[in-house]
Amino acid sequence: MVREKGEVENEIFDVFATMATSDEQMEYPTLYASGKAGFCASSLEEAQSDGRPTDMKILYETIRDVVPSPEPASVDPDILALDEKNKGFSMLVSQLDRLPALGPTVTGKIFSGQIHKGDKIHCKSLQGEVVASGKVKEITVVLGVTREPVKSAKAGDIVSISVTGFMPRWTQTLVSHAKVPSVECQPIDPPIVSVNASVNDSPLAGKDGKYITLNALGERLDKEALTNPAIDVQPSPNRDYFEIRGRGEMQLGILIEEMRREGYEMSLSPPTVVKSQGEDGTILEPWEDVQIEVDLSHGSQVMERMSVRGAKVQDMNTVGDRQTIKLEASTSSMLGLRSWLKEITGGTATVVSDFKDMRPQGPKPPKDRSGVLVANTAGTATSVDLGKAARLGKLFIAEGIEVYPGMIFGENNGMNDIDTNIARKHDGYQTAANFQTAEKRLEEALSYILDDEKLEVTPKRIAMRKAILDANERRIAAKAASKR
Secondary structure (H helix, E strand, C coil): CCCCCCHHHHHHHHHHHHHCCCHHHHCCCCCEEECCCCEEECCHHHHHCCCCCCCCHHHHHHHHHHCCCCCCCCCCHHHHHHCCCCCCCEEECCEEEEECCCEEEEEEEEEECEEECCCEEEEECCCCCEEEEEEEEEEEEEECCEEEEECEEECCCEEEEEEECCCCCCCCEEECCCCCCCCCCCCCCCCCEEEEEECCCCCCCCCCCCECCHHHHHHHHHHHHHHCCCCEEEECCCCCCEEEEECCHHHHHHHHHHHHHHCECEEECCCEECCEECCCCCEEEEEEEEEEEEEHHHHHHHHHHHHCCCCEEEEEEEECCEEEEEEEEEHHHHCCHHHHHHHHHCCCCEEEEEEEEEEECCCCCCCCCCCEEEECCCEECCHHHHHHHCCCEEECCCCCCEECCCEEEEEECCCCCEEECCCCCCCCCCCCCCCCECCCCHHHHHHHCCCCEEEEECCCCEEEEECCCCHHHHHHHHHHHHCC
């Protein structure tokens, strides 16, 4: 879609107007570039002309001319007197890693003072409290593709500082003296969605994966939490699963997909919203600013779905045959939205969301999923049985897939679950009917399952299943739950 002239510039201005803290920040240069074509121009007319630049030179020149050189932050004279050697060293933890032979390593720009290898160092929270102390093990800089050690660094230098004795965290500050103040920064948005990851306990567990124990799963998740500020991992009280918290279903889906390809097996719970408790005891849930762009023909469907879930429309804009809807919505009402939009729009919708604030918990969004088709016998799914089952609803698997009792293989047309055999042995004929399958990808399957279901993830298989595999035990559990 071709944007109207000036439309993008206006949107950029709105962003700066919202985020700027001074009038000087509104005096910004605007460049027009194409990463694909590899050029940058100083005006839209130049970018659209036949004589447009063929390189990115104007970008680098603008950075040189507009971005100010780093200036050491001023340090209180009283602190300088107490810390003569390091002159009030401070450095914000903006990038964190664990390097071979070096250990925990913070990379970033030194805010004030200077630091030397072997110096004693403290770690302060964003609130100014000293949370840990240790020593500088090594100071390194990256030159090209190599990492070289240096003996010292000063304000304005971008370096990597490896420490011993503690593990820094994002938004904390490394300081040379306890009196040096923390560097101010924007707090990291809290995680708003979580899933529980446990050992794969399906009948097919251990057939595909290289890492199948809870200990291996925990080590991998701890490694991810160390280098990814948007991920938080908490062990359960009984240490039988790990709660993985993130910014949304997509982010969690990407992490799980990476682990699956690395050889990990696991069982996952349905995603839930991370709630908190207010000072007055009120249960709070996260809300988000959401922008949805769809074809005009799908706008009413989006409005209907979000309105029944308590979303508040802030603005609507139509350009050509595309409609942009801006709204405020609870995170619970957003669960499964991206998968639903992909299904009804054929993948043409775009969704952008950003954490807004925590608000009192509202009513639970209505259930809009039908019942499921569940295998009741172990074996290999046959085309004959799948063809018969296709009359009941929509299928998720094709013939030749190994199934087990309690495994979900399709969606029922009605609201009830149906247990049936799709792994019978047939002689003399192959098919009972033509049928189509709609295999669900990891993120889609994760947002599809309900509270009494799990997602089995292995390097070769993504399977939805009931948490209780035996049909009789499920019925007993359902009756017990209905009496509570």
